[in-house]
Amino acid sequence: MTQNITANENRPLTLRDVSEASGVSEMTVSRVLRNRGDVSDATRAKVLQAAKDLGYVPNKIAGALASQRVNLVAVIIPSLGNLVFPEVMTGINDMLDESPLQPVVGVTNYEPEREEKVLYEMLSWRPSGVIIAGLEHTEASRAMLRNSGIPIVEIMDSDGEPIDAMVGISHRRAGREMAQAIVGAGFRRIGFLGTKMPLDHRARKRFEGFTEALAKAGLEVIDQEFYDGGSALVKGREMTEAMLKRTPDLDFLYFSNDMIGAGGLLYCLDKGIDVPGQIGLAGFNGLRLLDGLPRKLATMDACRAEIGREAARIIADNAGTDSSGGIRKVLTPVLDLGETLRRGQAR
Amino acid sequence: MTQNITANENRPLTLRDVSEASGVSEMTVSRVLRNRGDVSDATRAKVLQAAKDLGYVPNKIAGALASQRVNLVAVIIPSLGNLVFPEVMTGINDMLDESPLQPVVGVTNYEPEREEKVLYEMLSWRPSGVIIAGLEHTEASRAMLRNSGIPIVEIMDSDGEPIDAMVGISHRRAGREMAQAIVGAGFRRIGFLGTKMPLDHRARKRFEGFTEALAKAGLEVIDQEFYDGGSALVKGREMTEAMLKRTPDLDFLYFSNDMIGAGGLLYCLDKGIDVPGQIGLAGFNGLRLLDGLPRKLATMDACRAEIGREAARIIADNAGTDSSGGIRKVLTPVLDLGETLRRGQAR
DNA sequence: TTGAAAGCGCTAACAA
DNA sequence: TTGTTAGCGCTTTCAA
Numbered sequence: 001m002t003q004n005i006t007a008n009e010n011r012p013l014t015l016r017d018v019s020e021a022s023g024v025s026e027m028t029v030s031r032v033l034r035n036r037g038d039v040s041d042a043t044r045a046k047v048l049q050a051a052k053d054l055g056y057v058p059n060k061i062a063g064a065l066a067s068q069r070v071n072l073v074a075v076i077i078p079s080l081g082n083l084v085f086p087e088v089m090t091g092i093n094d095m096l097d098e099s100p101l102q103p104v105v106g107v108t109n110y111e112p113e114r115e116e117k118v119l120y121e122m123l124s125w126r127p128s129g130v131i132i133a134g135l136e137h138t139e140a141s142r143a144m145l146r147n148s149g150i151p152i153v154e155i156m157d158s159d160g161e162p163i164d165a166m167v168g169i170s171h172r173r174a175g176r177e178m179a180q181a182i183v184g185a186g187f188r189r190i191g192f193l194g195t196k197m198p199l200d201h202r203a204r205k206r207f208e209g210f211t212e213a214l215a216k217a218g219l220e221v222i223d224q225e226f227y228d229g230g231s232a233l234v235k236g237r238e239m240t241e242a243m244l245k246r247t248p249d250l251d252f253l254y255f256s257n258d259m260i261g262a263g264g265l266l267y268c269l270d271k272g273i274d275v276p277g278q279i280g281l282a283g284f285n286g287l288r289l290l291d292g293l294p295r296k297l298a299t300m301d302a303c304r305a306e307i308g309r310e311a312a313r314i315i316a317d318n319a320g321t322d323s324s325g326g327i328r329k330v331l332t333p334v335l336d337l338g339e340t341l342r343r344g345q346a347r
Numbered sequence: 348m349t350q351n352i353t354a355n356e357n358r359p360l361t362l363r364d365v366s367e368a369s370g371v372s373e374m375t376v377s378r379v380l381r382n383r384g385d386v387s388d389a390t391r392a393k394v395l396q397a398a399k400d401l402g403y404v405p406n407k408i409a410g411a412l413a414s415q416r417v418n419l420v421a422v423i424i425p426s427l428g429n430l431v432f433p434e435v436m437t438g439i440n441d442m443l444d445e446s447p448l449q450p451v452v453g454v455t456n457y458e459p460e461r462e463e464k465v466l467y468e469m470l471s472w473r474p475s476g477v478i479i480a481g482l483e484h485t486e487a488s489r490a491m492l493r494n495s496g497i498p499i500v501e502i503m504d505s506d507g508e509p510i511d512a513m514v515g516i517s518h519r520r521a522g523r524e525m526a527q528a529i530v531g532a533g534f535r536r537i538g539f540l541g542t543k544m545p546l547d548h549r550a551r552k553r554f555e556g557f558t559e560a561l562a563k564a565g566l567e568v569i570d571q572e573f574y575d576g577g578s579a580l581v582k583g584r585e586m587t588e589a590m591l592k593r594t595p596d597l598d599f600l601y602f603s604n605d606m607i608g609a610g611g612l613l614y615c616l617d618k619g620i621d622v623p624g625q626i627g628l629a630g631f632n633g634l635r636l637l638d639g640l641p642r643k644l645a646t647m648d649a650c651r652a653e654i655g656r657e658a659a660r661i662i663a664d665n666a667g668t669d670s671s672g673g674i675r676k677v678l679t680p681v682l683d684l685g686e687t688l689r690r691g692q693a694r
Numbered sequence: 695t696t697g698a699a700a701g702c703g704c705t706a707a708c709a710a
Numbered sequence: 711t712t713g714t715t716a717g718c719g720c721t722t723t724c725a726a
Contacts, residue, residue, distance in 0.1 A: 010669065012473065012496060014703060025713050030705065038711055055494045060471040061411045062703030065718045070408065080433040080440075089427050093454055102468060105452050107440055121449060124407040126359065147402050149359060233639025263639045270641055292580025292610045294617055361719060372697050377721065385695055409719030412702050416721095 013056045022050035033058060064126070073315050074122035075103045076132040078110045078200075083259070084285060084304055085133070088155070091308020092131065099316040101128060110199045112138045123148055129315035129324070135160035136201045151324035153311040156302070158330040159205050165324035167310045169333045171202045174300050175209030178254065178282055181298075181335055183217045185343045187252035187280050190214065192221045193239045193264065194256035196228040203256045206284060210254060223247040227260070236263020244279075251279055258283035261297050262290050265340065269294055281340040286333075298341035303331040360403045369397035380405060411473070420662050421469035422450045423479040425457045425547075430606070431632060431651055432480070435502070438655020439478065446663040448475060457546045459485045470495055476662035476671070482507035483548045498671035500658040503649075505677040506552050512671035514657045516680045518549045521647050522556030525601065525629055528645075528682055530564045532690045534599035534627050537561065539568045540586045540611065541603035543575040550603045553631060557601060570594040574607070583610020591626075598626055605630035608644050609637050612687065616641055628687040633680075645688035650678040 015033075019026040024043055031037050032047040039047075050056075064070045075092060077085045092103050104127065106118035116138050122130070123144055129151040137145070145152050145163045152164035159172050182190060192210070195203060214220055225243050227235040239260065240253065255261035261283025268275050275281060275295060286301030310329050318324045362380075366373040371390055378384050379394040386394075397403075411417045422439060424432045439450050451474065453465035463485050469477070470491055476498040484492070492499050492510045499511035506519050529537060539557070541550060561567055572590050574582040586607065587600065602608035608630025615622050622628060622642060633648030657676050665671040 010496065012703095016703085026703090027705080027714080028712060031712090034705090036705095040711060043711085055490060057467060057470045057491065057495075059473060059703055061408055061417065061473055062718090063705070065408045065412050065720085066703075066705040068705095068718065080427075080436050083430070086427040086433055093427075120404060123404050126406060126408055143402060144404065148404075231635045231638040233637060235639075237639050259636075266639060266641055288578045289606075290580060291578040292582075292584050292613060294613055363719085373719090374697060374721085375695085378696090381721090383721095387695060390695085406719055409702090410721070412704085413719075413721040415702065 012059070013054055014059070015056075017054060018047065018051050018056050021054055022047045069320070070126050070128055071100045071102055071319075072125060072127040073101050073103050073312070073319075074106065074119075074125075074127040074130045074132075076106045076108060076115065076118055076122065076130065078108050078133055080105075080107055083287065083289065084302065087304040088133075088308040091305035091310075092312040093308075094305075095309045095312035096316065099312075099319075101312075101316055101319060103131075103312075110197060112136075112141070112199065116141045116144075119144055126150075128319040129153070131155055131311045131315060133157075134201055135162060135166070149322045151315055151318040151321060153314050153324055153327075155307050155311045156304075157202050157205070158328070162326070162328065165311075165314050165327040165329075167307050167314065167327075167329040167331070169303055169307075169331050170209075171205040172209035172212075174284065174302075174333050175206035175211075176213040177209075177333075177335055178206075178284070178300060179210045179213035179217075181337065181341060182252055182254065182280065182282065183214065183219065185276075185280065185341055187343070188219060189222050189247075189250045190219065190252045190254060191223040191225070191243050191247060191250045192254050192256075193225045193227075193236070193243065193260055196226040206256065221254075222250060232257065232259030233263040233266070236260030236265075237267040238263075240264035240267045244273075253279065253281050255281070255283045258285045258287040258290055258297060258299055261299070262293055265293060265295060265297055276340045276342060280343075282338075286336060295340060296336075296338035298336060298338040300333045300335050302333055306331060359406070360401055361406070362403075364401060365394065365398050365403050368401055369394045416667070417473050417475060418447045418449055418666075419472060419474040420448050420450050420659070420666075421453065421466075421472075421474045421477045421479075423453045423455060423462065423465055423469065423477065425455050425480055427452075427454055430634060430636065431649065434651040435480075435655040438652035438657075439659040440655075441652075442656045442659035443663065446659075446666075448659075448663055448666060450478075450659075457544060459483075459488070459546070463488045463491075466491055473497075475666040476500070478502055478658045478662060480504075481548055482509060482513070496669045498662050498665040498668060500661050500671055500674075502654050502658045503651075504549050504552070505675070509673070509675065512658075512661050512674040512676075514654050514661065514674075514676040514678070516650055516654075516678050517556075518552040519556035519559075521631065521649075521680050522553035522558075523560040524680075524682055525553075525631070525647060526557045526560035526564070528684070528688060529599055529601065529627065529629065530561065530566065532623075532627065532688055534690070535566060536569050536594075536597045537566065537599045537601060538570040538572070538590050538594060538597045539601050539603075540572045540574075540583070540590065540607055543573040553603065568601075569597060579604065579606030580610040580613070583607030583612075584614040585610075587611035587614045591620075600626065600628050602628070602630045605632045605634040605637055605644060605646050608646070609640055612640060612642060612644055623687045623689060627690075629685075633683060642687060643683075643685035645683060645685040647680045647682050649680055653678060 108115040158168040225239040282298035455462040505515040572586040629645035
């Protein structure tokens with residue numbers, strides 16, 4: 001009821017209003033509202049009551065300026081549509097929940113100039129830390145990060161030099177290990193299907209590791225196909241169809257992500273192709289989302305939630321300092337053979 | 348190079364630093380950096396150069412406090428894992444890209460108390476507007492929103508009274524129309540499969556609309572099954588299996604979302620069940636993600652991206668004022684029969 | 695076109 | 711345990 005009384009004033013409430021309503025100094029009100037220092041139970045109760053009655057919401061802008069502390073963590077990711085990034089966000093959220101910090105998300109759409117802009121924008125709020133996807137940034141972005149004077153964690157990739165801390169997996173190694181597993185299972189005529197995204201460095205590195213390991217085994221990718229936009233499941237089907245028509249004697253398809261892999265799998269099953277007898281399949285990411293498919297796709301977990309949690313932990317541990325001390329946490333993705341990369345099983 | 352010189356100072360740069368480096372007053376520097384008022388080209392160039400050399404990043408906290416303007420929009424959603432919300436976010440991002448506003452996301456996990464906390468937290472940054480999912484909030488949350496003195500848009504639902512503006516669809520109507528389509532196609536023995544989330548009000552309303560329309564046709568839901576957590580695709584399979592074993596004579600399954608619907612579809616196809624001849628299926632959301640399934644699931648588009656865009660547009664149009672003027676935008680979801688809700692086709 | 699002064703709403707530091 | 715004072719880094723306003 002009292003809320004309505006004060007809501008008439010068309011000016012946001014200030015500490016001063018609470019101070020006057022409770023008959024206590026602004027400073028003491030501030031202390032109560034932040035659970036700081038010693039305040040008698042009596043005053044505390046009085047202040048709390050007044051604040052509640054008025055419907056007072058503190059002004060963090062002023063607080064942050066005065067205290068030179070901002071409990072925000074900038075999180076910069078390429079996309080929200082990718083499914084992978086919401087999972088990273090979940091990990092970050094979970095971890096930061098136990099701290100006073102709050103994540104603020106910026107999306108770059110895989111565009112370096114956009115990343116630069118988003119970063120500038122976020123740094124201008126003077127956050128307590130930055131979590132940013134990838135190790136590749138423009139020189140200007142790198143300079144901003146270096147000079148920011150706050151902890152930085154670059155995530156999801158470990159193939160390169162971080163500016164400060166880093167939490168991720170080696171996509172090069174992931175590609176290599178997948179190639180080794182495929183070759184080890186006896187597959188020889190391998191096709192690759194991926195995205196048309198030169199700026200998705202992690203996908204690129206997986207592919208490089210993959211071809212490198214194949215080369216070591218005296219093999220190479222026989223055919224390739226790339227897509228761009230659209231529903232990944234559909235694209236997976238279409239690309240698989242196109243590739244198998246063009247190069248019918250392939251015995252393995254490596255997809256750069258699980259969604260297109262699932263599309264490929266559904267296509268093969270539709271056409272009555274024996275998987276993995278006639279053709280083996282593998283994707284990347286370990287999306288639990290897809291667990292219910294008719295056959296379990298071989299994949300490799302990218303440790304998304306854990307990466308988020310670890311990065312958030314590093315920021316939380318170092319908030320208030322000027323760096324995360326160059327911590328490097330390299331996680332090891334686990335290869336999951338599923339049911340599409342075992343020879344001598346379904347054949 | 349100059350960046351390094353100044354980066355040594357372990358204090359963030361201020362306008363004053365730029366002022367001294369360029370020999371121009373702080374005020375003029377401020378004007379240049381905000382493209383404000385008349386500044387001679389000569390001084391402008393000088394200032395810009397100095398700012399760049401120093402690597403100056405403005406302090407928005409101070410700017411916001413002084414100008415009483417914050418170009419942030421609070422976006423409060425229940426979850427990021429749901430796939431639906433990232434799409435809404437994309438719509439919001441797209442729209443706000445053309446404005447000086449920037450979204451800040453808060454996640455509630457469908458918990459009212461968490462929503463309250465997140466809201467309080469966000470309002471304390473004095474954003475230019477709030478976009479919040481749903482029409483159901485705690486009394487405290489409603490009070491905060493009412494008293495915030497900024498434009499509010501409640502999104503995704505239109506069955507209820509908004510605090511200020513509203514952009515969404517009627518889930519009750521969506522449920523009703525789906526029921527009508529199902530009954531109209533000749534299905535009679537209908538099962539429902541959904542989530543165990545009493546606080547997902549939109550799912551609840553769809554279900555209510557659904558049963559209501561069935562009742563009008565003299566029918567009722569014959570069997571129900573609810574799930575909680577886990578991979579939706581898997582759960583869809585499992586629930587479908589359980590229900591069909593328990594109640595084998597069902598001729599239609601209505602799923603509360605497309606993911607479990609897809610699981611159900613895959614299960615039926617696996618088992619060689621004739622869809623929709625023997626049993627019809629429908630989901631909800633219109634996830635393009637699933638377009639590549641072996642058979643196109645009947646569904647209803649929830650207009651997610653458009654809801655995001657519209658809400659963002661309303662905020663952008665009303666930023667700086669104290670409300671969005673009670674705009675109500677009710678979108679109409681389009682029923683998509685797909686290939687699992689047509690009688691006289693596959694039969 | 696430029697500059698000087700005042701203050702945004704809060705908190706740090708000190709005093710009582 | 712409580713209060714006072716002086717800013718935080720910028721922008722507003724007004725004067726030059």
